Amino acid sequence: MMDRSHKPSAIGVGASLPQPTVSIKDHTIEASLPTGQSVTVQLYGATVTSWKSNGQEQLFLSEKAHLDGSKPIRGGIPLVFPVFGAPPKNHATSALPQHGFARNSHWEFLGKSSSESMERDHGQGDLAVKLDFGLSHTMLSKEFRKTWPYEFGLVYSVTLTKDALETTLQVRNEGKQNFDFQVLMHTYLNVEDISNIRIKGLESKTYVDKTRNATSHTEASPALSITQETDRVYQDLDPTVPVVVASAADDKPVFSITREAFNDVVVWNPWIEKAKGMADFGPDEAYKNMICVEAGSVSTWQTLEAGDSWEGGQSVKSRI
Numbered sequence: 001m002m003d004r005s006h007k008p009s010a011i012g013v014g015a016s017l018p019q020p021t022v023s024i025k026d027h028t029i030e031a032s033l034p035t036g037q038s039v040t041v042q043l044y045g046a047t048v049t050s051w052k053s054n055g056q057e058q059l060f061l062s063e064k065a066h067l068d069g070s071k072p073i074r075g076g077i078p079l080v081f082p083v084f085g086a087p088p089k090n091h092a093t094s095a096l097p098q099h100g101f102a103r104n105s106h107w108e109f110l111g112k113s114s115s116e117s118m119e120r121d122h123g124q125g126d127l128a129v130k131l132d133f134g135l136s137h138t139m140l141s142k143e144f145r146k147t148w149p150y151e152f153g154l155v156y157s158v159t160l161t162k163d164a165l166e167t168t169l170q171v172r173n174e175g176k177q178n179f180d181f182q183v184l185m186h187t188y189l190n191v192e193d194i195s196n197i198r199i200k201g202l203e204s205k206t207y208v209d210k211t212r213n214a215t216s217h218t219e220a221s222p223a224l225s226i227t228q229e230t231d232r233v234y235q236d237l238d239p240t241v242p243v244v245v246a247s248a249a250d251d252k253p254v255f256s257i258t259r260e261a262f263n264d265v266v267v268w269n270p271w272i273e274k275a276k277g278m279a280d281f282g283p284d285e286a287y288k289n290m291i292c293v294e295a296g297s298v299s300t301w302q303t304l305e306a307g308d309s310w311e312g313g314q315s316v317k318s319r320i
């Protein structure tokens, strides 16, 4: 999964091998590999809004998503930090909006690096391109700084490889006070038909069902089908065991998600009524073309002591 074995790029060493390209335009960063895969990231929220692989778009983006920075982007991979869902009462995050401020703040592009993986699963020499984004307390709006007055630094890395999209968040406590946070990569996966997929890797896991008064249950199904509004927080998963979105027809994986330091996975689909009720969700029937499988750390709080840092991430493979 998270492959830390990238060696420095061979760019400019006389080789005429095609290299990744990266372009920056209108607060949008686009990177593509010579093998055809591409990724698009908006500086607003450092939200990944497109990931193309195998000649297909892998992420769902609502037709009505706001891409002008006026609202968190409905689709792609919004980043949830420092609180998941509605903030609890009497907590340091209480005055923040739902899902925190990372997805509705302006990030900076820190740069790109190209690399050649030495030990990827699919053979040697695969090219990868990594895009780094930063957000710190000095970049927050006055309002967010006031409501969450901690000194922090976030570095969000988006790595595109031939086989996967990897997203990693590093959180640093740059102040003198400890702070608590939750984090989640709210990944909207593009699916052809929700009735034709099953979610595997959740059996026997405890989940909180947010559609049933946040009651706790144990997943009985080895292959979960989505047939109604679904909003579940699965807890205490082994991050190295993939959560797989598989085809119901032939059981082949459509997506496989492994994680690092993320023990929770949220499965969300708004279904008919909720989809209609969201002004930025469209078309109404698009709930059939998406499933959110959201890797994160949300069932407890991570406490970060002054000067410390923490890192977590996911690797999403498609149609392997």
Ligand SMILES: O=P(O)(O)OC[C@H]1O[C@@H](O)[C@H](O)[C@@H](O)[C@@H]1O
Pocket: 072, 085, 098, 099, 186, 210, 231, 232, 266, 268, 294
């Ligand atoms: O509408 P938002 O703030 O983007 O949230 C979408 C959904 O995000 C999911 O992660 C939550 O579990 C749901 O409860 C929520 O409805």
